[in-house]
Amino acid sequence: MKQTTIKKDILFEGVGLHTGSNIKVKISPAFPDTGIRFMRVDVKNSESVAVSPYSVITTQLATGIKCGDFPISTIEHLMSALYGLGVDNALIEVDGPEIPILDGSSKPIVEMILDAGIKELGKNKKFLKVNRRIRVDLQDKWIEIIPSRFFKITFGIDFNHPLLSVQKKFVNVTAESYVNDIARARTFGFKNEVESLWKMGLAKGGSLENAVVIGEEGVLNPEGLRFEDEFVRHKILDLVGDISLIGYPILGHIRAYRSGHQLNNQFARALIESTDCYSLVEMGEEHSDTEKELVLEPQGVVWS
Template sequence: MQQHTIEKAVSCTGIGLHSGRRVSLRLNPAAEDTGVVFAVNTGDGARFLNLHPDAVQGTGLATTLGQGDVRVATVEHLMAAIRAMGIDNILVEVDGGEVPIMDGSAASFVMLLRDAGLRQQRKPQKIWAVKRRVSVEEDGRWIVGEPFPGFCVDYTIDFDHPLVGVQTRRFHLAPEDFERSVARARTFGFLHEVEKLQKHNLALGGSLDNAIVLDEYGVVNPEGLRFVDEFVRHKILDFVGDMALLDGQLWGKFTVHCSGHALNNAFLRHIYENRAQCLERWEAKPQTEQRLPGREWLGQEVPADM
């Protein structure tokens, strides 16, 4: 498997979830071994942010990257699309301090990347492979990672709401499956929480156009849900995006129970800080030669999306 970038630059504009202001995004091709780099327009020129678990400076409402006084918010939906489409190298220009929320899903970013096209590069893809069982738990929520030749997640949510309740879904990351079953799943929140946040000048860009809003009994949005289990699908989308903040592809099977951005980042920091025990860095080989470090290759079936 070789590294990939996009074929041409593409751009879009939208509303920032935090500020409620118009923000813009431009995606540019990048050279081999560049990785995903954010270029944040500060008014005094661009400041650059590289992906790293420690670069996460905020996990309230969304994932925010930063260094010093430079920050870019709501990166997880875009990062999920970049990861799912197999893009290794890309320059992300952001004007306004936030990635636009669009419709609250990753569908617009997938369309943007499809329009940009993919270009294969010469160097092999770099992978961080989970090489032993590792877990992080907090207040009855947990993430368990295990060795696996790819990226697979079993996700469970449990909300005390008649329309949500307990939902479980398994997802194996592949571009077509991501587009079909995860990319269109929107972020969601509860009406009383949204009203409270906006009274404190938070989530000013949140609306029925970019989020599923729930009252005590059901969905406020007149169009309803896109999927019966749209809630757990969106949590998987967020997890894919939050796990994409390494300088390379992450491989493993992840069992997730009631996580959020904060626990996702705590897990990623844990495995990176303990990477000598938890991870192995390697370069991808042609498909017929792949071997997962630390275990025998037994021709395991890759689980299909359920």
């Protein structure tokens, strides 16, 4: 199985969740072994930086990295879309301090990537194959990975809210299941928390256009939910994005309970550092049945 990149440049713009200002993004094809690199193009002396769990400088509300001397926040949905579709190499140029929030999910980015197309490159893809369990606890939250031939996630959430208490979801993460079951799930927040963020001058770009907001009576968004369990699906979307910073597709089953950006990042670091618990492998053609070519048709995603 070969490394991939996108076939042509992708350009998009939109409101940043934190600043509320309009930000432009360009994603360009990249050579094998480039990985995913970010670059701020609105500042002098900027350089492109390869993402890793160690480039993360904030996990408050979103995952933000240090790019040279400058921050880029809210990278997780874009990273999740690239990983979900199996894009290994790309350069992402941003003209501001965060990636636009778009509709709060990774669906718009997934559609743009599928529209641009994904191409194979001349070098083999390396997978991080987990051989032994790795676990990280943070108070009552935990996350672990156990060996599996595929990349699987089981996620459980438990909020103290009548509308959103326990949700649990299992996904065998392939490009197909990512597009159909995960990408459309939007970020969410509770009304009282959103209001206090606004009072503090945070989440200026946040609105019902890009987040599911939960009030005491129910979901405030007039269009309702995209999935009955949209919340746990979005937690999986975030986890895929946060764990993708390790730079390799994973063969293993992640099980997480109430994890968020902070614990996801701690876990990504623990995973990389547990060198005795995994090996880096190349996959033969016999496993290629998990990868198919994605084609976006006007009526939606079809598979060939």
